[in-house]
Amino acid sequence: MNDRYDFKAIEHKWQERWQQEEPNRVPDVPTGKKYYVLEMFPYPSGKIHMGHVRNYTIGDVIARYKRMRGFEVLHPMGWDAFGLPAENAALKHGIHPAVWTHDNIDYMRTQLKAMGLSYDWKRELATCTPEYYRWEQQLFLRMLAQGLAYRRETTVNWCEDCQTVLAREQVIEGTCWRCDQPVMPRNMAGWFFNITRYAEELLSDLDTLTGWPERVVAMQRNWIGKSTGLACDFLVDGSEEQITIFTTRPDTIFGVTFMSLAVEHPLLKTLSSGLPQHEAVQAFIQETIVNKQRASVEHEVEKRGVFTGRYCINPFNGERVPIYAANFVLMEYGTGAVMAVPAHDQRDFEFARAYSLPVRVVVQPEGEILQEDSMQEASIEPGMLVNSAAFTGMQSEAAQQVIINHAQQQGFGRPHITYKLRDWGVSRQRYWGAPIPVVHCEYCGIVPVPEEELPVLLPGTGKASGSNQPLHQQEEFLATSCPACGKPARRESDTFDTFVESSWYYIRYVSPDCDTSMVDKNAAMAWLPVDQYIGGVEHAILHLLYSRFFTKMLRDLGYIGADEPFTNLLTQGMVLKDGFKMSKSKGNVEDPNTLIEQYGADTVRLFSLFAAPPERDLDWNPQGVEGASRFLARVYRLIAVNMACFTGDGASIVSKKLDAASRQVYRKTHQTIRRVTESIESNFHFNTAIAGVMELVNTIGAPEAAHKLDSAVLRQSLETVLLLLFPMVPHFCEELWQASGHGQALAQSTWPEYSAEAAREDELTIVIQINGKLRGKLQVPADTDDDTLKMLALQEEKVVQQLTGAQPKKIIVVQKKLVNIVV
RNA sequence: GCGAGAGUGGCGAAAUUGGCAAACGCACCAGACUUAGGAUCUGGCGGUUAACACCUUGGGGGUUCAAGUCCCCCCUCUCGCACCA
Numbered sequence: 050m051n052d053r054y055d056f057k058a059i060e061h062k063w064q065e066r067w068q069q070e071e072p073n074r075v076p077d078v079p080t081g082k083k084y085y086v087l088e089m090f091p092y093p094s095g096k097i098h099m100g101h102v103r104n105y106t107i108g109d110v111i112a113r114y115k116r117m118r119g120f121e122v123l124h125p126m127g128w129d130a131f132g133l134p135a136e137n138a139a140l141k142h143g144i145h146p147a148v149w150t151h152d153n154i155d156y157m158r159t160q161l162k163a164m165g166l167s168y169d170w171k172r173e174l175a176t177c178t179p180e181y182y183r184w185e186q187q188l189f190l191r192m193l194a195q196g197l198a199y200r201r202e203t204t205v206n207w208c209e210d211c212q213t214v215l216a217r218e219q220v221i222e223g224t225c226w227r228c229d230q231p232v233m234p235r236n237m238a239g240w241f242f243n244i245t246r247y248a249e250e251l252l253s254d255l256d257t258l259t260g261w262p263e264r265v266v267a268m269q270r271n272w273i274g275k276s277t278g279l280a281c282d283f284l285v286d287g288s289e290e291q292i293t294i295f296t297t298r299p300d301t302i303f304g305v306t307f308m309s310l311a312v313e314h315p316l317l318k319t320l321s322s323g324l325p326q327h328e329a330v331q332a333f334i335q336e337t338i339v340n341k342q343r344a345s346v347e348h349e350v351e352k353r354g355v356f357t358g359r360y361c362i363n364p365f366n367g368e369r370v371p372i373y374a375a376n377f378v379l380m381e382y383g384t385g386a387v388m389a390v391p392a393h394d395q396r397d398f399e400f401a402r403a404y405s406l407p408v409r410v411v412v413q414p415e416g417e418i419l420q421e422d423s424m425q426e427a428s429i430e431p432g433m434l435v436n437s438a439a440f441t442g443m444q445s446e447a448a449q450q451v452i453i454n455h456a457q458q459q460g461f462g463r464p465h466i467t468y469k470l471r472d473w474g475v476s477r478q479r480y481w482g483a484p485i486p487v488v489h490c491e492y493c494g495i496v497p498v499p500e501e502e503l504p505v506l507l508p509g510t511g512k513a514s515g516s517n518q519p520l521h522q523q524e525e526f527l528a529t530s531c532p533a534c535g536k537p538a539r540r541e542s543d544t545f546d547t548f549v550e551s552s553w554y555y556i557r558y559v560s561p562d563c564d565t566s567m568v569d570k571n572a573a574m575a576w577l578p579v580d581q582y583i584g585g586v587e588h589a590i591l592h593l594l595y596s597r598f599f600t601k602m603l604r605d606l607g608y609i610g611a612d613e614p615f616t617n618l619l620t621q622g623m624v625l626k627d628g629f630k631m632s633k634s635k636g637n638v639e640d641p642n643t644l645i646e647q648y649g650a651d652t653v654r655l656f657s658l659f660a661a662p663p664e665r666d667l668d669w670n671p672q673g674v675e676g677a678s679r680f681l682a683r684v685y686r687l688i689a690v691n692m693a694c695f696t697g698d699g700a701s702i703v704s705k706k707l708d709a710a711s712r713q714v715y716r717k718t719h720q721t722i723r724r725v726t727e728s729i730e731s732n733f734h735f736n737t738a739i740a741g742v743m744e745l746v747n748t749i750g751a752p753e754a755a756h757k758l759d760s761a762v763l764r765q766s767l768e769t770v771l772l773l774l775f776p777m778v779p780h781f782c783e784e785l786w787q788a789s790g791h792g793q794a795l796a797q798s799t800w801p802e803y804s805a806e807a808a809r810e811d812e813l814t815i816v817i818q819i820n821g822k823l824r825g826k827l828q829v830p831a832d833t834d835d836d837t838l839k840m841l842a843l844q845e846e847k848v849v850q851q852l853t854g855a856q857p858k859k860i861i862v863v864q865k866k867l868v869n870i871v872v
Numbered sequence: 873g874c875g876a877g878a879g880u881g882g883c884g885a886a887a888u889u890g891g892c893a894a895a896c897g898c899a900c901c902a903g904a905c906u907u908a909g910g911a912u913c914u915g916g917c918g919g920u921u922a923a924c925a926c927c928u929u930g931g932g933g934g935u936u937c938a939a940g941u942c943c944c945c946c947c948u949c950u951c952g953c954a955c956c957a
Contacts (some may be wrong), residue, residue: 148876194903215933262876262877263876263877264875264876264877264951264952265876266876267875267876267952268875268876268951268953270875271874271876271952271953271954272877272952272953274953276956276957278957294957295957296957297956298957299955309957350955352955365943376955377955377957378955378956378957379956379957381956382956382957383956383957386957387957389957390957394957395873395955396955396957397957410900467956467957469953484937490899512879553898586951589952590952590953611882659884659885659896659897660884660885660897660898661884661885662885664880665885666950667884668883668884670883670884670898671885672898672899673883673897673898675898675910676897676898677897679911680897682911682912683912685910724888727888736884736885736886736896736897737885737886737887737895737896739896740885740886740895740896740897741895741896742896743895743896743897744895744896747896751912751913751914752912752913753913754913814892816891816892818891818892818937818938819936820938821891821936821937821938821939822938823892826892859937860937861891861937861938863891863938866892867891867892867938868889869891869937869938870937871937871938
């Protein structure tokens with residue numbers, strides 16, 4: 050055995066062996082208890098970064114730990130391989146996106162292997178291959194048949210820079226999530242997934258996700274945005290038309306003093322026809338639509354509006370109230386029409402004050418008297434109804450239900466639920482994405498490609514080589530015949546949003562070679578759901594919500610049995626340098642390649658686990674890496690110098706016969722097993738797990754002095770160190786395990802059990818307090834009873850000094866911990 | 873504004889859930905061994921103080937024999953959503 054820690058040789062040796070032996074392969078249907086651990090798969094951008102290193106290290110430790118605990122562990126890896134950067138690179142270098150993507154995958158795969166990650170590489174997949182996306186196309190056809198996918202014309206968010214449509218989730222404060230350029234509205238037809246059909250289940254099942262961080266659950270709840278209330282019809286005075294409003298505060302309906310419509314409301318085009326206000330209304334609509342794009346970036350916008358010249362009738366009291374077009378009403382939410390109650394809604398209040406409209410109080414909150422003339426802001430508190438005809442005197446909450454019932458009985462209203470969540474627009478005008486498998490026929494309209502003709506190959510991903518032109522410019526791709534009538538027709542040139550691929554990859558992993566379906570049902574029933582999912586919190590809404598939707602839909606379509614995709618979710622923090630996110634522009638990027646080259650993968654893994662608990666941000670500290678490296682070198686020497694202890698036949702340890710130092714190491718060994726196990730089991734807090742092993746190593750002492758310890762104790766403690774560290778630094782531990790004469794790989798070993806008997810302290814340190822302040826300490830045998838403790842405490846020199854004869858009022862003894870004397 | 877989380881030494885962080893605050897590591901200081909040390913080993917290391925002591929977990933109050941931990945009020949920071957009727 051080499052006398053110094055040669056990480057290069059060691060890591061190379063074990064990676065070669067793992068490559069040969071594939072120790073992490075698992076069958077499509079597990080035979081024992083299963084555990085599915087998954088890290089969010091990477092986009093093949095070129096090379097891995099420190100965020101990947103951290104993410105995959107955490108996942109790998111969990112996978113290796115669970116294997117040692119006797120689980121059959123599914124731990125796969127793949128590539129989220131469609132996407133815009135490939136197109137940009139293709140344009141820049143004049144090559145096909147497929148070439149760039151596959152080159153990157155090949156390189157990044159070698160990087161991941163250099164980290165010693167324990168994947169089942171036979172399950173590797175890339176979403177840009179026909180073997181993958183053909184199943185997505187098949188699913189789409191089935192969704193189409195169920196009405197879960199449909200096409201419609203809408204106003205979309207268009208990014209001019211990226212030349213594509215964006216989902217609402219991809220618009221960040223009015224700008225594109227990718228390129229930060231302003232997003233413009235544009236009318237076009239596109240494909241949608243009916244995620245809103247699952248809105249209620251997506252919301253209510255959040256309660257079952259007890260293994261998710263609360264903030265992610267809160268973000269999803271907020272995004273789905275359920276509101277319950279009343280939908281109510283107001284007749285337009287002197288017309289057959291009616292305006293339906295939605296409100297969550299039906300208890301304030303007698304306080305309506307005007308009506309506000311979104312500028313996009315269809316009725317506004319004709320409402321003021323023939324009236325003097327018509328021109329002003331149309332001008333206002335134009336101006337507001339233009340301003341909205343700009344204003345979406347700003348937060349507070351002045352409430353503005355214009356009177357339409359028309360009135361509508363509040364069906365509850367027959368009152369005639371003016372109809373306004375207003376800049377703050379959203380067409381996308383509710384009905385695009387709002388009953389305005391200025392006394393009890395802040396926006397309506399501001400609008401009423403600006404346009405001198407009446408304010409009428411109809412809810413008096415307890416403990417204050419609202420004066421309409423002197424109110425400075427709206428009162429949104431619940432309270433007792435006033436000025437509300439038959440409902441006067443009721444409390445808000447009760448009144449809401451009664452008023453909804455009344456409206457329903459009278460036929461002018463009904464209970465209504467509305468969500469912020471909207472259907473997912475999946476059409477992208479990209480050419481490095483999965484083709485949407487339909488044909489546009491002049492005679493038959495939109496015709497699905499028959500399942501048996503799938504996949505619809507994207508040029509460049511199948512046998513045919515492709516050009517790197519947008520699909521709508523590739524005549525060879527577009528020209529086809531109609532599956533229904535056989536006449537010449539055109540293929541759909543839109544491709545799927547890349548979030549579609551990442552919504553089901555974790556399902557494909559369970560049977561990646563299945564060539565009859567998206568997933569083998571038996572494998573799905575056996576492996577799903579994912580037990581532990583790990584990734585960045587930036588996917589809290591988009592990816593995780595879409596995946597939940599897919600899981601529920603695939604369940605309903607009969608593919609799988611799970612209700613939720615990910616039982617437990619760990620959102621790991623970012624990797625920072627000097628307090629900032631690593632970025633090229635800041636010049637504070639640490640390159641994993643360089644670090645692994647310099648220190649070895651095990652050291653890099655160890656430091657990334659030790660520097661912070663996984664959910665917290667990690668500040669990359671080069672000196673801390675030195676520390677991790679030093680620790681491994683110390684353990685290496687400790688074992689190398691004390692090889693002799695492994696030669697015996699493992700005599701059993703009898704605690705009582707040990708000398709003091711050996712007994713302490715023996716005890717510490719078992720306490721450490723317990724502590725490390727608990728650190729991992731509770732929250733994957735590897736930082737404290739490592740600290741625990743460091744303490745054990747410190748207790749064993751200096752390498753050159755350790756041989757004085759009882760040989761069996763030393764052997765057990767060193768083996769324990771290797772077993773506990775193995776999931777975190779696998780090459781290092783395997784090498785030392787083998788060098789110390791173990792025939793079987795460490796990976797085959799089981800996690801050590803701790804013995805309560807061995808861990809028990811036979812002496813305790815008892816703290817003595819006077820009035821809660823530390824005054825002294827006692828060393829006593831562990832079985833000392835309370836009365837003896839009290840007596841010893843009162844005799845203690847410092848205590849006698851402090852008490853100066855005063856009589857204790859009360860003495861509190863806490864088992865194994867302290868004695869507090871109250872005077 | 874709404875929602876979630878955080879605030880502990882020079883730094884990264886611990887604290888068996890109410891019981892010795894600062895484990896473990898980094899940095900720093902001293903010593904040992906060395907031709908040498910950016911290797912290794914040993915010891916020290918929250919603040920004030922000459923010392924006895926006292927103070928210390930963002931700030932203020934409270935509960936308790938005992939509070940980083942529980943309760944109330946306030947401040948700061950990070951993230952997400954945001955005219956959602």
